[in-house]
Structure formats: C-alpha cells, structure tokens
Amino acid sequence: MLHALPLAETSLSGWLSGLISGHALLPGEAPLAWAVVIASILKATVIILIVQIGMLYATWGERKVIGRMQDRLGPNRVGLFGLAQPFADMIKMLTKEDITPTAAHKWVYNLGAILVVPPAVIGFAVVALDRHLIAADLSVGALFFFAIGSTSVMPIFMAGWGSRNKYALLGAMRAVAQVVSYEIPQVLSIVGVLLLAGTLSMNGLVISQGPLGDAFPGVWYVFLQPIGFIIFLLATTAEIERTPFDIPEAESEIIAGYHTEYAGIKFGLFYLALYFVTISASAVGAILFLGGWQPPFGFMAGLPGWVSMTAKTLVLVFVFMWLRGTLPRLRVDQLMAFAWKVLVPISLVNLMVTGFLVKLVAGWPPLGVFGAFAVANVAMVLLLLWLVAGWRRRSGARQMSFDRPRDIAAGAAVRGGAA
Amino acid sequence: MGENWAFVAIFSIIALSIPLLGILAARLLAPRRPGAIKQSTYECGLETIGDAWIQFKVQYYLYALIFVLFDVETVFLYPWAVAYNALPLLALFEMIVFLLILGIGLVYAWRKGALEWI
Secondary structure, eight states: OGGGSOSSOOOHHHHHHHHHHHHTOSOSSOHHHHHHHHHHHHHHHHHHHHHHHHHHHHHHHHHHHHHHHTTOOOSOSSSGGGTTHHHHHHHHHHHSOOOOOTTSOHHHHHHHHHHTHHHHHHGGGGOBSSSSOBSOOOTTHHHHHHHHHHTTHHHHHHHHHHHTOHHHHHHHHHHHHHHHHHHHHHHHHHHHHHHHHOOOOHHHHHHHTSTTOSSSTTOOHHHHOHHHHHHHHHHHHHHTTOTTSOGGGOHHHHTTGGGTTOOHHHHHHHHHHHHHHHHHHHHHHHHHHSOTTSOSSGGGTTSOHHHHHHHHHHHHHHHHHHHHHHOOOOOHHHHHHIIIIIIHHHHHHHHHHHHHHHHHTTTOOHHHHHHHHHHHHHHHHHHHHHHHHHHHHHHOOSSOOOSOHHHHHHHHHHHHHHO | OHHHHHHHHHHHHHHHHHHHHHHHHHHHHSOOOOOTTTTSOOSTTSOOOSOSOOOOOTHHHHHHHHHHHHHHHHHHHHHHHHTGGGSOTHHHHHHHHHHHHHHHHHHHHHHTTTTSOO
C-alpha cells in the first residue's frame, strides 16, 4: 500500500482521502471531509498517548530528581529503578474512593475537576515536534497556545468555590490572582520574539531561528532575548503554579489549596493537568527561545528534528524540577509584587528596546546583530541591578523588598509606637 | 487551514474525554461507602466552623481590573509585533507612546497602593 503514498503529499488526511476514494471504503460524496475527521482522531489519539506516557514519566522523573537533590533515592521499589511506579500510582488513584463533600456544590465541584484537563491538553495541538510532526500548524499558533492556557483559571476557581471549603476558596482566589498577574509578563516577554520572527505560527517561529531564517539566520532567540527568556521562565513557573510560585497550593499554609476536597481520581486529574502544562509549557519555551526542532549545532544537521525538540523540552522540564528542588516558596505579597513591580516593568522596557533594535540592525551582518542585542541586554541588566541596589539602600531592608520605602518607614513607626 | 481548525475542534472533544473516561473507570473500580463524617468539609481534622462562601477581600478584584487593562493591551501588541517588519519606523514610536501611557497607568496604580497586598 505504501507505494501509493505520493511523496509530495505527506499529509495524513491527503493519504487517507486517497485511500477512501480509491477503495470506496465509506459512502458519501466528500471523502476528504471523512479523511480529515479520521486523520484528526488518529492524530489526537497518538498525541494523547505520547503526552500521557510523557506525563507519567515526568512524575517519576520529578520524584527521582527531587529525591537526589534532597539526598534520597526516590522511588526504586516498583520495577527496575522504580520505573513502574507511575503505573502503580495510576492504579491507586483509580481504585481509591471518590468522596464528594455534602456541603459542596455538586455540579461546580465535579465540573471543575473535569474541565481542568482539556486546557492543559489542547495546547499540544500546536506544538511542533518536527517540521512535519505538528498536528495543527495554525497561523496563530503561539497566541492560541497562550489563550487556551489562560482559560485554566476558570476550572480552578470552580473547584475552589464548588468545594465550599475555606482553604479551597483561599487557594482558588490566590490561584486566580497569581495566574492572571503572571500572564501579563508571560505574554509581554513573547512579543520580543514575535518582533524578531514576524510570525505566530509554531513552525514559522522555529524556521526563523534556523539557517533558513530570513531576519536573523541561525540564532536562537534565547541569545537575542535573554531577558525575555528569563521573564518567560519565571512567569511560566508561576502560571503553572510550581514551586517557588506554588502559593495557591502551599501545603504549609492552606492544606492543598483549591484541590483540598478532591480525592481519588479527581485529585489525579489535577495532578495530571499540572504535569501536562509543565510539559507543554516546556515544549513551547523550547520552540520560542531554543530553536524548537532545529539541531543545536551545525554538524548535527543529520539529527532528526524530534530528537532535538524532545531533548530541549526535557531540559526545560528539568529546569522546572531544579527550581523546585532549590528555591523556597515565596510569600503571597512578595509574589504579587514581583509580578507587577518587577516583571511587568522589565518586560515593557525589554519590549521597547527590542523594537528599537530590530529597526536599528536591519541589514547588519549576523555578528553585529548579536553584538547589538548583547550590549542592550547587558545594559538593561546593569540598569536593573542599579535600581534594585538603590531600593535596598533607601529602604535599608536586609531582605529583598519591593515595598515603597515610605510604607516601610511608616510601618516601623507604627510598630515601634505600639511596642 | 480549515483542516487545522477542524483538528483543533475534534481534539478538544477528545481531550474532554480523558477526564470523563478516568471518572468512569474510577466509578467501576473504586469502592463507595459514603458516610456523614467522611463527607464533611475538611478543616485540619477539627469540626468546621462557619461557611466558606463569604464576602472576600477586594484586593483580588483590583488585580483583576489592572489585569484587564494590560490584557487588552497585549491584544494590540500581538498584531503589531507580527506586522512589525513591514511597518515604517513610525510604528515603533506609536507603540512606545502607547506603552508609555500604559506605564503611566501602572505607575498610578502603584502610587495609589493598588499593588500593595494588604
């Protein structure tokens, strides 16, 4: 059958359409429409299987990595190196009793758990694993990804409110405030990349970072947008509520936040969504800043694209685990201040500087472009350090504080007066 | 392009089936022995005091308002960024003016204390 596959038409639905019309497999006048539906179902099933296995082993990997960082071994009992642990966990989730609190609003409570998964999964539709291994290369791919990702606050709030539990409501409120606040620096940090690439399509973004890129050939955007990359990484860590930004589910303060009241499989769904978004955010970070499926070095040109893409994604997943293993949790006021008083101003400045540079360096040789961006980024970092140093000197605070010096002085006076 | 969006639609439906299948499987496998105490609201093991559906502090809504301001801004920024290479230099200054106006809004909110966590 394979010889019937025309080499130019590698699209799955095109091949299926030929198959259907050639063999009269299905009735109807429009074999292409049927082919699109069948191809979509096949593609969706494959993506979900890959992502599901990736998610299961991300949990295993995280426990191993964190374990090693804390001088433990991590799971090592179930199967070789504990490799069967995720399946044991899955069986446990499925066979545990599913409790719905009597006080909870049944509909909102259950819908929250169900709807938390789709936003985490749908983002994978636009992730380009390789030039031809992309399910839907939408012309607005990057925008679609972040738009879908931002809808995840609604199921989270439904879960927190529907549980009718004080801790769940607190966690949900915190989650909404945090996700909404960090979305601004996240989308602003990406605009710098869009200025350079001039496209929103995932494949277009990757191609523009490769040797065939028309604007600035062969340079990953992490080298032209280092500040943008760091903002993206920090804001994404907060968006997906991972330590050190996991205030909404800070177990030392509010039990488990918005999923306090969930047990068994419904708790598992929240867990599932968390790891799905960790993987998809890493994949999109790799596409936007690390060159996606482009090989890291010129001599690796023979390497299949999906290998480099998977490797880059895993590196970013590891960075998220590393952050969790290294940094303590922030306080809720520090967290909100960090988003609005640090990340948003920096990303606005970064955006303006990038816009200026893109116009300035048009037509320059690659080394000149790289040099101009390097100088601008170093200058921005120095400016930031100078500002922070000035802040700390004036506020006289030992710890990093983003409060207004006036308030701190006033607060100290009040406290001193009371005592 | 139409094919891509058709895929997204079908994919969304299939994505919704993941949690539904999970819950269905759990319904078949998991035991069900409900009890009054088991199903009471969890509050660190103590008896629950008061209701959770209360009036909540206004701080969260202030953040939501500032968020709406900036989120609308990004809606303008994305098409600007994508078309940037084809636009004249004036586009840069227009956007800088736009961002400065927004920056003033942020500074105003900052000075008014809307960004302070009380």
